[in-house]
Amino acid sequence: MSILVNNKTRLVVQGITGRDGSFHTSKMKAYGTNIVAGVSPGKGGQQVDGIPVFNTVEDAVKATNANTSIIFVPAPLAGDAIMEAAEAGVELVICISEGVPTLDMVKATAYLKKKGVKLIGANCPGLITPGEALVGILPGNIFLKGNVGLMSRSGTLTYEMVNQLTTNGIGQSTCVGIGGDPVAGLYYQELLQMFEDDPETEAIVLIGEIGGDAEERAAQYIKEHITKPVVAFIAGQTAPPGKRMGHAGAIISSGSGTAAEKIAAFEAVGVPVARRPVEIPVLVKELMEKRAKA
Amino acid sequence: MKIHEYQAKEIFSRYAIPVTKEKVCYTVEEVVETASSFEMPVVVKAQVLVGGRGKAGGVKLARSVEEARTAGEQILGMDIKGLTVEKVLVAQGIKFNSEYYVGLTIDRNSKSVIFMASSEGGVEIEEVAKDNPNAIHKFVIDPDLGMTAFLARKIAFKLFNDFALVKQAVGMFQKLYQIFIDTDASLVEINPLVVTDDGQLLALDGKMNFDDNALFRQPAIEALNEPDEDEKKELEAKEKGLSYIRLDGTIGCMVNGAGLAMATMDLVKYFGGQPANFLDIGGSSSPQKVIDAMNLLLSDKNVKVVMINIFGGITRCDDVARGLVTALQQLNVDIPIVVRLSGTNARQGLEIIKEANLPVVNTMSEAAQEAIRLCAACQ
Numbered sequence: 001m002s003i004l005v006n007n008k009t010r011l012v013v014q015g016i017t018g019r020d021g022s023f024h025t026s027k028m029k030a031y032g033t034n035i036v037a038g039v040s041p042g043k044g045g046q047q048v049d050g051i052p053v054f055n056t057v058e059d060a061v062k063a064t065n066a067n068t069s070i071i072f073v074p075a076p077l078a079g080d081a082i083m084e085a086a087e088a089g090v091e092l093v094i095c096i097s098e099g100v101p102t103l104d105m106v107k108a109t110a111y112l113k114k115k116g117v118k119l120i121g122a123n124c125p126g127l128i129t130p131g132e133a134l135v136g137i138l139p140g141n142i143f144l145k146g147n148v149g150l151m152s153r154s155g156t157l158t159y160e161m162v163n164q165l166t167t168n169g170i171g172q173s174t175c176v177g178i179g180g181d182p183v184a185g186l187y188y189q190e191l192l193q194m195f196e197d198d199p200e201t202e203a204i205v206l207i208g209e210i211g212g213d214a215e216e217r218a219a220q221y222i223k224e225h226i227t228k229p230v231v232a233f234i235a236g237q238t239a240p241p242g243k244r245m246g247h248a249g250a251i252i253s254s255g256s257g258t259a260a261e262k263i264a265a266f267e268a269v270g271v272p273v274a275r276r277p278v279e280i281p282v283l284v285k286e287l288m289e290k291r292a293k294a
Numbered sequence: 295m296k297i298h299e300y301q302a303k304e305i306f307s308r309y310a311i312p313v314t315k316e317k318v319c320y321t322v323e324e325v326v327e328t329a330s331s332f333e334m335p336v337v338v339k340a341q342v343l344v345g346g347r348g349k350a351g352g353v354k355l356a357r358s359v360e361e362a363r364t365a366g367e368q369i370l371g372m373d374i375k376g377l378t379v380e381k382v383l384v385a386q387g388i389k390f391n392s393e394y395y396v397g398l399t400i401d402r403n404s405k406s407v408i409f410m411a412s413s414e415g416g417v418e419i420e421e422v423a424k425d426n427p428n429a430i431h432k433f434v435i436d437p438d439l440g441m442t443a444f445l446a447r448k449i450a451f452k453l454f455n456d457f458a459l460v461k462q463a464v465g466m467f468q469k470l471y472q473i474f475i476d477t478d479a480s481l482v483e484i485n486p487l488v489v490t491d492d493g494q495l496l497a498l499d500g501k502m503n504f505d506d507n508a509l510f511r512q513p514a515i516e517a518l519n520e521p522d523e524d525e526k527k528e529l530e531a532k533e534k535g536l537s538y539i540r541l542d543g544t545i546g547c548m549v550n551g552a553g554l555a556m557a558t559m560d561l562v563k564y565f566g567g568q569p570a571n572f573l574d575i576g577g578s579s580s581p582q583k584v585i586d587a588m589n590l591l592l593s594d595k596n597v598k599v600v601m602i603n604i605f606g607g608i609t610r611c612d613d614v615a616r617g618l619v620t621a622l623q624q625l626n627v628d629i630p631i632v633v634r635l636s637g638t639n640a641r642q643g644l645e646i647i648k649e650a651n652l653p654v655v656n657t658m659s660e661a662a663q664e665a666i667r668l669c670a671a672c673q
Contacts, residue, residue, distance in 0.1 A: 076510060101508035102400055103478055105439075109405045110437045125607070137577070139607045139638055154553020155577075159605045159637060160658070180552060181418040183405045209553055212402045235556035238541075238563045239572070246552025246574040248507055249402070259560075276561060278659055 001175045002129035003149065003194040003201075004092060004118070004225065005068065009133045012037040012057060012066035012090065014073055014081050016048050020096070024051055024137050028070075036064040059089035070126065070135050071095040078122055079104030086117040089143040093185070094135055095121035102248070105183040112185070117193040119185025123248065125155035125177035133228035136177065146171015148284060149195035151188060151208035153180050157235055160277050161207060168281035180247025182211070188218035196226050203229045203288050205280060206271075208262055210236035211250045215262040223269040229287035232266045233274045234259045295504045297518045298341040300383045302500035305477065306484075309469040312496045318387035325366030328384040329359045331598075335387035338365035338607040340372065343520065347417065352376045355387065377522060390499065393486030394417050394453050396467065398474045401434065407474060409433045409441070409467065411449050415486035441471035467517045477515055478508030534586045535576050543568025545665050546597035548587050550575050550609045558603045561658060567666040570597045577608040584617025588625060600631045601665040603658050604643075611635040611643030619650045630668040634661040 010234050011028070015021040016038025016123045025113040026049050029035050037060035044055035044098050055070060069085035071078060071093065078097040085093045093112070100122045112119050120127060126136010128228060130143040142159060144166040152158040158177055165172065173195070178187055204226070208215040215234065237259040239245050241252040252258050263273045272287070274280045303313040315332065317340065319325045329336050338409055340352030347353055352374050357364035361415050362384065393415035401408040407592050412430045414422045422429055431452045435638050443464055450463035474482050481503040488498050496634075509516045521529055522538055531538035537552065541559075545567050549555035552574045559569040571594065591600055614635065634655050635643045647654050655661045 075507065099507045101478055101504045101511070102480065103407075103475065103508065106400070106406055106437050137608055142637065152557075154551060154552070156549075156551025156605045156607060156609075157553030159607050160554055160557070163605070163636065182400055182402050207553070209556060214402065217403065233557075235553050235560065238559040238569055239543060239556060240539070243539050243572075243657050244506070245539065245556055245572055248505075250552060250556070276564060276659065277557060278657070 001198050001200045002132065002199050003191070004174060004176065005127055005129050005133040005135050007034070007132045009034055009068050009135065010037045010064065010066045011135060011200060012039060012060045012069045013051070013056065014039045014063070014069055014071045014074070014085065016040055016051065016053060016172055017046070018072055022048055024072065025051065031140040033133045033135060036066050046115060047264070057084045057090070061088045066090060068092045068135065069094070070253040071097060073097060075099035076101075079108045082108040082119060082122075083111050086112045086115045092119065092120070093116045094126050095185075095211070096124065096126060097117065098123045100127050100181065102181070102183050104280060106182065109183060110183065118236050120176060121179040121185060123181045124179030124184070125158065127174060127176040129174045130172055138175070138177070142166055143175065144171035147173055147200060149173050149198065149201040149203070150175040150205040151191045152177055152233065153209050153249070154207060157207060161205065161233065161280055164277055164281050165205075165284065168285070170284055172283055173198060180209075180249050182249040182272070187213055189221045192218065192226050194228075196228055198288070201228065202291070203231070203284050205284065206230055206232045206233045208232065209240050209247070209250050210234075210245065210252050210259050210262075211247070211257045213257065216265040219265040219269045219271060222271055229291055230271045231274065231276065231280060231283045231287065233280060234262045234273050295509065295515070295519055296343045297502050297504075297515075298343065299339065299500055300341055301518055301550055303497060304503040305502065306497050306500055309473055311466055311469055312494060313500070314385040314388055314496065314498060314510035316383055318381055318383050319366070322366040322370060324386055324406055325370075325382060326359060326363050329356065329362035332384065332386050334358060336362055337385045337387055338362060338369055339373060339383045339385065340369050340381055341381045342374050343522070344375045344377055344379045347374060352379060382623055386537050388488065388496065389491045390488035390498070391491065392494075393488050393498070395422070395430075395483070395485045396470065396487050397481065397483035397485070398479070399481045400469060404434045407435045407471070408439060409435060409449055409471070411451055411453055415488075416486065419483070419485060435471065440475070441468045441586060443468070458493065459489060459495065460536055466495055477502070478505045478512050479503065480505045486670055536590065537572070537574040537576065537584055538590055539572040540594060541569055541571055542596070543570040543667055544596055544598040545568045546591035546594065546600040546603045547577060548573050548584075548591060550577065550604050550606075551637060554603065554605055558601070558658060558662070562601070562665065563664045565662050565666050567577065567669060570594055575609075581613055581617030581620055585621040585624065588618070588621040588627070592625060592627065597629065599629055599665050599669045601661050602631065602633045602638070603661055604635050606635065606637030606639060606643075608638075610639045611637060612639040612646060615646035618652075619646060622650065632661050632664045632668065634658055
């Protein structure tokens with residue numbers, strides 16, 4: 001098993017004829033992801049990489065039974081694209097687009113909640129279940145099938161961490177980039193519970209950063225609901241207050257949302273926090289061995 | 295993006311939210327002229343895009359035109375947290391009985407706009423949040439419904455017993471929500487909201503911040519932007535597809551991805567160095583981006599060594615390497631450079647770097663340590 005995506009994923013790509021959409025469609029397909037359709041308004045009837053293109057997500061779902069959608073459309077159109085996918089009946093939407101207005105995300109997340117559809121992102125690298133499905137822009141070759149579930153607000157930092165795990169022989173069940181925006185889809189709590197319920201996942205790595213209090217809430221949730229070992233890392237210990245560090249959501253405002261507060265929250269509930277990326281595989285190994293003995 | 299108090303109150307006025315009679319002034323003469331046409335007293339307030347003006351002496355009460363002149367002379371040109379005051383707001387002094395706080399912002403947890411209200415107005419709300427969090431009432435607004443009259447009433451009854459005030463507040467709160475939505479704000483605050491001697495609600499001070507991601511559809515708001523020197527550099531970088539924030543250290547960092555860029559700064563600090571900046575060159579980096587990034591780093595004279603940390607996903611390491619070699623040919627670089635390349639096309643990238651006789655390291659830890667060593671050596 002794994003979470004969210006696997007070999008049963010039937011993917012539709014919204015924005016498949018665009019530069020990023022077509023490029024990553026070929027990468028995902030090469031990895032082995034089952035891509036059944038693409039959507040590009042006005043380009044219905046065409047093909048990209050042998051994949052049929054439709055004018056609407058509804059047409060695509062009706063014709064191909066797609067159950068998951070990935071979005072590569074420009075940010076001003078992304079909120080609408082997310083709602084279109086949910087309305088068409090997919091179960092999971094992944095939005096890669098960066099720079100989506102926050103109020104568009106407020107509206108879209110409320111609609112998806114009503115429809116019971118899950119969302120990852122926006123402003124995220126997507127997710128991967130190694131060996132089964134790559135749904136996003138992650139470099140597939142660095143991942144290794146295994147038993148560590150990983151979630152992260154950042155893209156390249158995820159690659160760095162995964163590379164540390166893989167080169168130390170620690171494989172991953174599913175790795176999820178939850179995105180760097182203040183209002184986003186599935187977040188730590190939901191994913192922690194999914195990994196807790198997934199028999200294939202034995203340990204969890206949580207990569208957070210400055211801004212908001214989601215890490216503090218996650219720490220509380222781990223204390224109350226999670227029995228599997230969790231290891232954390234927080235980026236932005238040297239970030240100055242009041243400045244947006246690249247991600248729209250990475251900002252220390254009015255003195256709260258600092259790395260120090262988040263590290264303290266995790267350590268208070270017994271979750272070890274790596275001070276450097278290289279410590280992650282060491283901590284994971286330690287905890288997994290301890291759990292195996294217990 | 296932030297705007298000044300007077301600009302926020304201009305927006306309030308357009309939505310018929312009562313504000314003080316006031317005028318923005320750029321010179322002492324204008325202050326005197328404005329004060330002469332107002333009834334006494336007046337308040338002279340520094341207009342700078344930073345909090346804590348009052349504590350810094352940037353807000354003064356004047357009981358006569360002469361006092362207003364003195365206040366104008368003192369405040370115009372003064373320095374508040376590194377910013378020079380270039381304009382002041384001259385506002386009619388108001389007698390009031392009580393002060394409140396109301397504000398709207400985005401709540402990440404509920405993924406909604408929330409309305410915040412407190413009877414402890416007139417002080418910084420962050421302090422209230424710390425000392426007495428129960429004094430702040432929070433209400434989640436359903437995006438489908440918006441600010442309904444019943445919700446506005448519920449909030450108003452938390453603040454006021456007098457039904458006449460509740461009725462005024464309901465209209466005001468609905469308008470504030472409308473402003474938030476119409477302008478793609480990320481924060482709208484009235485602090486303090488006062489009840490005047492004659493029983494009117496009035497915004498004595500106002501604050502608005504906006505969602506940078508939505509500025510493309512808010513040209514009127516974007517036109518109000520007044521970036522300071524650091525922000526100008528950040529905007530310039532943004533136009534080239536770079537995300538840059540200057541810090542005070544000596545080790546210039548060039549990284550792809552915001553999270554990795556933060557982690558790189560943290561690592562430099564961990565090993566005892568000081569990062570000079572945050573710089574994310576983004577995904578799919580073309581050689582030109584690397585040249586622009588190098589230019590940006592070298593424009594900071596504090597930078598003594600450049601550390602490049604790339605984990606190729608969409609970014610191809612050979613693109614970065616080619617850009618770097620071109621940058622070194624075009625620019626006069628007289629400081630050491632440390633390069634770490636991993637991920638997509640790293641092998642090809644490293645060959646290019648080696649041919650150019652640049653030092654190469656294998657991990658980000660090694661890169662940070664080498665950068666610190668070189669930095670110490672060149673000082």
